[in-house]
Amino acid sequence: MLILASVACGSLGWCGNVLALPAAMLFPALWAMSPSRRVGALVSACYFLAASRGLPQGGANFYAADLWPGLLLWLAASASFVAVHAALWTRHPGRGRAVRYLAAAVLTGLPPFGITGWAHPLTAAGVLFPGWGWWGLLATATGLLVVTTRFWPAAAIALGALWLWSAATWTDVNLPEGWQGVDLEYGQMLGRDASLEYHSDLIATVSKAAGKGTRVVVLPESALGFWTPTVARLWREGLNGIDVMVVAGAAVIDAQGYDNVIVAVGSGAGDILYKERMPVPVSMWQPWLLWTGQGGGAQAHLFANPVVEVGTTRIAPLICYEQLILWPVLQSMLHSPAVIVATGNGWWTEGTSIVAIQKASVTAWAKLFELPVVMAFNT
Known part of the structure; x- marks a missing residue:
């Protein structure tokens, strides 16, 4: 029993x-x-x-x-x-x-x-x-x-x-004024298409949201693919003249592997905002590769950058797996953020309730600390 x-x-x-x-x-x-x-x-x-x-x-x-x-x-x-x-x-x-x-x-x-x-x-x-x-x-x-x-x-x-x-x-969590999360339905192709057409479509989506008075648009994990100088320049030029800041997921490659990151990009500016503290073990975080000298896999920045700033707003960023475990949330809450930003790329969760569980977990933490929350997921 x-x-x-x-x-x-x-x-x-x-x-x-x-x-x-x-x-x-x-x-x-x-x-x-x-x-x-x-x-x-x-x-x-x-x-x-x-x-x-x-x-x-x-x-x-x-x-x-x-x-x-x-x-x-x-x-x-x-x-x-x-x-x-x-x-x-x-x-x-x-x-x-x-x-x-x-x-x-x-x-x-x-x-x-x-x-x-x-x-x-x-x-x-x-x-x-x-x-x-x-x-x-x-x-x-x-x-x-x-x-x-x-x-x-x-x-x-x-x-x-x-x-x-x-x-x-019970009441729903609040969305911060001037912020908007955009859910996408690109499946496993999200971030893997580096074509000009793909990025132009995303920029058009952001521009449409900006036309409704939104100051910050949040896109899902991996939305921008590999963050390179070329991609950064493309987005800066694409947002030229539009009064909006885009907060979006991307990946940055180095000699040891890659970082799963969130970047902030707007007209004339763009930089890495946050590096994921705890990528998904096994599928992303594979520390044994580094231990054996092979390299590769996502790097875990344990306890680093628990909060970051978008303009003058301090946010607690949570990427995908970080929404399911306890310590990244509590570490971020110790630094008194004003907004929780939760992103994910859940194409692989089709047929399961994993994304719904992630959203429920983020909602519970937002309600506990009475914070507004912005979510953006790809399915």
């Missing part, structure tokens, strides 16, 4: 609906109720695998193969989450169990284990305590600890009441 409940908990909490996120907070209670370390490991595995159930299909789409690569990636991604919770499980109830869960929550929220720390229950804080900021995060963490003790029924009732109240009074 605990294993079945953990599957339901992971599936419902991470279905892509932001209001369903608090269901994930039942996981610590199920972990604590496990009668043995083996069952605790199985409960942890079933929760994580259910939460990340779109990964096998996404992996198959990405590698243009059958499900086997995606299945292996799915299982590998769960390893650190399961190992931490299995190692810290204890059969002894009381305060010690809560302390052990706190350690598990911290370890799976921060590198190195937090690099694959999907589905962290703390993400629900924005639904239960919208606008509370760090106090809301602390209250949610306290709730997670209490559900691992004998007081879990009272905690579950209190959290359920907060959940219902939040659902009844």
